[in-house]
Each structure stands twice: as structure tokens, then as C-alpha cells.
Amino acid sequence: MYVCGPTVYDEPHMGHVRSAYVFEIIRNYLKYSGYKVIMVRNVTDVDDKIIQKAYEANPMNLIEETKNISSKYFDLYKDELSTFNLECPDREPFATQNIEEMIQLIKTLIKKCFAYAVGGDVYFEVNKFLDYGKLSKQKIDQMLEGVRKDTNENKKNPLDFALWKNAKEGEPSWPSPWGMGRPGWHIECSAMSIKYLGETFDIHGGGLDLKFPHHENEIAQSEAATGKPFAKYWIHHGMITRDGHKMSKSFHNYIMYRELPLDRNNRAEQFKFLLLGTHYAAPLDYTEERLKMEVQNWRRFKNFFDFVKQIDGDISPAVDSNIKKFKQAFTDAMDDDFNTPLALTVMHEMLHYANKSKDPAIMLEIAKLLKDLSRQIFGLFLDKQEELVDISTAVEKECQKIRAEEAIRNRKTAKEAKDYQTADLIRKKLLDEYQIELIDLKGGKTIWREKL
Template sequence: MRLYNTMSNKLEEFEPIEEGKVKMYVCGPTVYNYIHLGNARPIVVFDILARYFKYRGYDVTYVQNFTDVDDKIIKRANEEKVSPEKITEKYIQSFFEDTEPLNVLKDIKRPRVTENINEIIEITEKLIENGYAYEIDGNVFFDVKKYNDYGKLSNQKISELEIGARVDIMEIKNNPLDFALWKKKKDGEPYWDSPWGEGRPGWHIECSAMSRKYLGDTFDIHGGGQDLIFPHHENEIAQSKCAYHGHFAKYWLHNGFVQIDGDKMSKSMGNFFLLREILGKFSGNVVRLFILSTHYRKPINFSFEDMENTRKTLKNMISSLKRFEAVLKNLQSLINHNNLKKIERTDELYKFIEEFKEKSDDFNNKFIRAMDEDLNTPQALSTIFDQIREMNKFSDIIEKISDKEKSEKSELLSEVLNLSYKSLKIKIEDVLGVLMINEEKASNSELSEKLMKLLLKIRSDARKNKNFELSDEIRDGLRKIGVEIKDNKDGTTDYTLV
């Protein structure tokens, strides 16, 4: 397997640090707003990478954080006149609601910055002790000029660097490029006790602390959007290497932007579509298939026309797999009700079956080669479409042969088609994560679940406000349509279909 390493700017053979295991860290969202399609791209890309490693037999530890203390969060909280905690809880919950339809792996570790303040303080102390950081008036800064390899990831020289996003110009710093590890408390901001007084962590130090806590000083893969290369990932490398002298991440992977009319989709530019808006028109499987149809390092230009085309493609894939299921069901029925004869190797149908088996194996090998070549999902999809076409041909032949011949050869036909069908479904669903389910039914199910949550929230609020008439009306109305609700002692409510 070869992956494009941003650090070396070339494709490199993937060799895990520990045999049979992969440790990967991907920067997650800053939770001050709903995520847009551009935010969703790394979520899908690195989910597929983790799935593929599992498919190849690796034990995967995958960490993706939530940044739940940040200038943008504080600004949003002040605008809405609520606590930062209320903002972060709202948008973390929204993150899970919005990504649920994307079929993301459930075993991803998702630490929050606020849960790792002690680890952040520890690494900051270590940087001061090692001579790479300094404290001024309760603020702690990393001394960029002390780290000789600064700029290596982004391929820039310190003398030529322009100050990137989130690098504050503060007069008290020794150098404009020095970045904050710890920020002194300001009025109206969340804060924690530290050796330098009350304050909060800087942005970059957070990921260094969390990746080390869950993956160690050295791990296999660090990923994120290409907009994070500088300054965020550049600063992470500087902090982690100077604090603990490990290698930090061995491979650096970055996905390209989602664009609209050639411009990057972003909240700051105002040219974005929230993921939840898109999911109101298309299923999560359509969104996922749309994202993986372009190589992860290339930009994707978003349009609703392309999304409609992706929907049609997915519909055709689902129809084909439904057809294979029907053919298999028919063959299985014949197996259960007939005395089967042994098939001779000279039989022409047997020869066709052998050729089909070889083609199926070839499709699997081509899929692996595509995914091994820097996670080339468009090429992997191409092999899947080729396999679907071949299976359609096989189904055509099965449907045309006589019932007698089909009956005689049903066991072999079923075995071969079933093996090809299973391998195909594993590649589509388990590796690429696109579920072959009826979109309309899935959409209705998701809508029903959301409506139930809304009704239960309205009823809960009614009970808190002692509006028992409305509370009882909702309960009795739900019972009439077959939904029984139960109020628990802890204040929560469960429901069951009766």
C-alpha cells in the first residue's frame, strides 16, 4: 500500500510502526456551528481509510477530536448570550445527528479539549523546560526560531513565512510568528488554573496533547483538510517533537477542498451548504458516494446536478444488487426442492462459471490495487461497476437457461454467484461504507425518528412548565397510533411500538 505523504511530497510505501496495527489521528471540528459539506469530506475520507485498513486485517485505533474551547466558540456564546458549554454541547450533538446518515464507524475515539486540560498543561510545561517556550504575563508562547525544522511540512522557510490563520499578532511576543500555547484569562472567557495563572489553551497545543494521550509520542497517520497544513499541523509537529523528541506522525495525509464554482466552500466566505441542508434533499449514502467518487487529494466541485447524477448511480447499484438477491433466492429454492446432479467439467456452462469465478477474483484484486494506490476510490468504484456489469450478464444467462438445466446446476450456480455477490457487497458497504438500502425507506425512517424526538421534547417541556393537559394529549395521541411512552425516574422518556 502506498500513501501520499505531505511531509515528503511523494507516494511512500505504508509500513506500520507496529506490525498488524494502525494508529491514526484526524483533526475534528471546532463546535461552534453546524458542519458543512467541506467539513464532511475529511470525515468520510478518513473513515474509508480506517475501514480499508480493517478490511486488510489491521487492528485500527482511530482518534478524531472535538475542539470545544476556541475564540469562535466564545464569540458565538457572547452573541447568543449563553455559556460556551451550551454552544459546544448543542453542536456536538448536532455533529452526531448530521453524520449519522453518513454511516461513519462507531468505534472512533472522540476526545474533547476540555477533558484534556491537564495533558495540555503538561506538554506546555515540558516545552518551557526544554527551552522551546516562554511565558510573558500569564501567556505562554512557542519560540518558532528555536525549532530548526519549522516549515518543513508546509515547505516554507521561516524567513519567508506569512502569518497564517489563527496566528495572533501580539506585541508582547518575542517574534510575530511565535504562537500561543496558553492564553491568559480574559473577561467573559472560560478558564482553568495553571502554573502561569488562570487561562485557556491555544488551538495547536490541544491536538498535540490529545494525540499523545491516545496514540503515544509516535504514531502512524495524522490527517485533515489541506487548509490545516499551515499553521495548525506545522505547529503540532513543532510542539510534539520539541516536547518529547518522538517522531510524532509518520505519514501526513490531507484531503482537498470542496468547491463551489472553483472557490473553496467555507463559512468565512459564505459560499457553503450545511450538511443537514444537503441531507434534506439527498440520503447520506448519496453524499458519501459523491465524496468518494473523486480522489481524496483532488478538489470536488459541488453542484446539485452532480448530486442528482450520484443519486441515479446509487439507485442503479441498489437495483442490480436486489436482482442478484432475487436470482440467488430462486437458486436456493431449487437446491432445497430438487435432487441435484453432479455437473461434468466438459459442460459449456461449467466453463462459463469458471471464467466468471476468475473474473470475480480479478475484480477483487483490482479493487485492492486501486485502494492500495493512495486510496484511489474512483478507480475502486470503477472495478465495482465492472463487476456489477459482469454479474448482470451472469444473471441474464441464468434467467435464460431452462428450468431443468437450472435445477440440475443450481447448487454450483448459487455457490459462484453468492461468493461474487458477498465480495461485492463487502467492498461497497464495509469498505466504502455506502449502504445498499432503499433510500426512500431510510429517509422515512430517519424522519420518523426525528419527529419522535421532537414530540418527546415538546412533551418534556410541557411537563416542566406544568402544562399537563398538553403532555397528556401527546401521550394519548401517540398511544392511539401504536406508540407507548414511558417516563423514567431520571426524567428521560422511552418509547416502544405496540
């Protein structure tokens, strides 16, 4: 699978994380289902926006400054993803390292009469590609509306798009049959996907905002050049909105991940929960209430995993056909276009079922299944987070444990003396004063957990 990666000219935002996470889950689930996956995600490191930023910073040395900017923001992007424990794609090619492949592809398009060179630029002639518009299913009028800002008089048709751009003075540029210049954005992805995955490959992904014109143009260029179908499946993820509105710096409603009210030690995991709660193809509407709810949901699972650690390991495995059914329901949800909200619902049902059963064998079995699924597919509950727990939280947790264990011992003694009133009082006091809940399991053991 090929995924359109970032243009590295600004700080990474929540949309970058959503994109990386969506495709990470898809990759993980395909692997889990037995497929062999090669994932390629490119980096656009030369582009109008990067050059514009370089021009503002250091107009006298555009070439050097463009490199500085793209490497600075690429590093920030990678740092951001690593806080989420998101794995690297198998290949992460940079546009500037694949210029020769792009030139070859453009030469083929000119030879096949799908492209024309004019004044040092090369354009793709949209009218020659009869299937143009088949992905976004737009009418010519709508497409014209989408490109109306671009009024370049060298073009035969406003919809024609640049494959190669003549270099302006001082800009980064490469030699080509049409003079010094640089590639257009769309041709980058065609050249790199064909190079690493072949002329036809399985999945092409990206944000919904890339469907037109970027992906439409990728199809046109690639299929015109190779004469073969390009990607078999297109997967577009939705954008992130805030309280129902588009999030944008110019609307003053922009929020960065680091500003979100999340638990200090588990920020990344809780944010992932927020992402999972919306189907990848839908817009994710961020509201504070939504976030609070997902944080609470995350805590329920974490609490459960901590809680079952108190159950001794040498218990014979549970014989319960419901566990198999839960697993099937989870994979059914994921098989249905990676329906993560439904898969999460199944996980909640499993949690509920385990808690209700009070059967240590069932609890252990469900905890294992939940952890397996959430680790392998969602990259959650990796336990890496726990290392980050700060001293005061660690001390607090230890006190809680001592308090709970002492109460369990005292309650047991009271019960043995048939003093049920005291036993009950101990349980109630613990709950009211310290929000610690005692659970009597089948078989006689009592364990505790923090009441959420």
C-alpha cells in the same frame, strides 16, 4: 490514527461529513487489510470562536454560555454523522477534559527552552525548532504571510504561537503556573494524541486547511517536547468547492447537505457516492450535474442488488477467474493511496460484467462481492435505508412487481405456444409503458428490473 475533529461552534457542513467519511474509509480499509486500528478524533470545545459566539449570546455569563454552545453544536455534529451511519471513533476526547496534560506539555517545553512565558501567555519559540516548516515545506516569507493578521507585541517573532492564553475577564479559564488561562488550539492536539496513542504514532489526519499552521505547530511542539518523531504519515483531505469556487457563507454560494437534490429515502448513500467519486486529497467540486451523475450511478447498483434477489439461492457457485481479478483490481486501487474513484470504476466494471453475462451464478457471485466490499469499506448498501421507504413508494414498487411477474408468466405461455410475436409484444409493452426490462438468463429463467 489521530484525526483533528470539529471546533463545535456552528452547524455541521458538508466538509465535516467529508472529513469523517474519508477517515472512516481509511480506517475500514486498514482493518480490512488486516491492521489493528485505534482511531482518536478530538473535539475542540474551548476556542476563540466559541467564546466569541457565547459573548454575542450572553456576555454576562460567558462560562455557562460557552458550555451551552459547545454542547449544542457537538450534538448537532453527532446527529449529522449518524444520518450517514458513520461509526464513532474509538476515542473522542474533549479539549476541556485534558487541560492538565496540556499544562504538563507546556511546562516541558519551557524547561527545554522551546517556549517562553510573557504576561500570562506562553509562546512557542519557532526559531528554536530547526525543522519548522518541514511538513508544509513553506519558506519563512510564505509562513509570515499566513500569520500576518496576528500582531501580538508580546511575541519575539510573529511566527511564534500561543501555547497558553491569559484569561480575559469572564472567560472560561483554568489555573496554571502562568495564572488563570486556557490552552491554545495547537497544543490540544499534541497533548491528546500523545495521551491516547503515544509519543510516536502512525497516521495523523485532517483537512488540507489544517496543514499550516496547525499541523506544522503540532509537529514542532510534540517533537520539541519528546525528542521523538511525531506522526509517521500525514493524510490531508481536500476541501469542498462549488462550481470551481470556494464555498463560503459570505460568497452566497453555500449549500448545506439537506438542500441537495437527492432521493428522499437514500440521501446519505447517494451523498457518499458523490464523495467517493473524488480522490480524498483532491478538492471536491460540487456541481448539480456531478451530483445527478453520481445519484444515477448509485441507482444502478441498487437496481442490480434488487434485481438479483429474484434469482433462486440454490445455484452452484460460479467458476470464473475474472471475479478474482476484479477483487484484486479493487484492492490494488485502494492500496494506491486509497484511490476510491478507481475502486468505484472497478465496481462499475463488475456490474457491467455481471449484467452482460446473464449467467445467474456469476450475477449472484458478483452481487455478493460488490455488497461485501461496499459494506465493509464504504459503509454502503447497508439495507438500513430500505426501512425508510414511504408508503407510496412501497405501493408503487409492489404494483411494479405484480405487473412484471404477470408479464413474465404470460410471455412464457405465449412462447410455449410458439407465439413469438405475442411474447415479443409483451416484452416491448412492458418496457415502453412501464420502463420494466425483462432479462432472460442462461438456464431459462426470466427476471425483471426497472430500466434506468
